[in-house]
Amino acid sequence: MVQSYVHATGKIGVLVEIDCETDFVARNEDFQEFAKDVALHIAAAAPQYVSEEDVPEDVKQAELRIYEEQAADKPENVRPKIAEGKLRKWLEEVVLLKQEHVNKDKHGGQTIEDMRAATAAKTGENVVIRRFARFQVGEAED
Numbered sequence: 001m002v003q004s005y006v007h008a009t010g011k012i013g014v015l016v017e018i019d020c021e022t023d024f025v026a027r028n029e030d031f032q033e034f035a036k037d038v039a040l041h042i043a044a045a046a047p048q049y050v051s052e053e054d055v056p057e058d059v060k061q062a063e064l065r066i067y068e069e070q071a072a073d074k075p076e077n078v079r080p081k082i083a084e085g086k087l088r089k090w091l092e093e094v095v096l097l098k099q100e101h102v103n104k105d106k107h108g109g110q111t112i113e114d115m116r117a118a119t120a121a122k123t124g125e126n127v128v129i130r131r132f133a134r135f136q137v138g139e140a141e142d
Contacts, residue, residue: 003016011138020125031123042134097111
């Protein structure tokens with residue numbers, strides 16, 4: 001299923017592909033609700049990658065080097081832990097599956113991965129967020 005979301009202002013739009021195994025599940029209300037929630041979340045949270053595996057290793061290493069430099073004034077034995085902690089925090093900001101859904105009232109702090117797993121359990125099928133595109137007026141592509 002490809003789900004779309006266009007913000008009321010018309011300045012942000014999202015297309016997200018979410019896959020399952022059968023057309024029956026693709027027409028299922030829980031599956032469709034999940035797809036809508038994910039599209040809305042992407043519009044609001046602007047993730048850069050679907051999963052941690054999608055983050056290029058050179059990008060991770062560049063971020064890690066920045067955090068290591070930021071920890072340079074700390075005792076040498078804690079620097080790696082500080083840098084790793086900051087890298088994990090950064091991944092939570094840029095990786096869709098690690099982000100908490102922006103609608104905390106509705107989803108109670110669940111991550112997108114928590115919601116994906118719950119939808120898979122409800123439908124009895126593997127549910128995969130394959131890819132997404134987020135468009136914002138005035139924002140150039142990378």
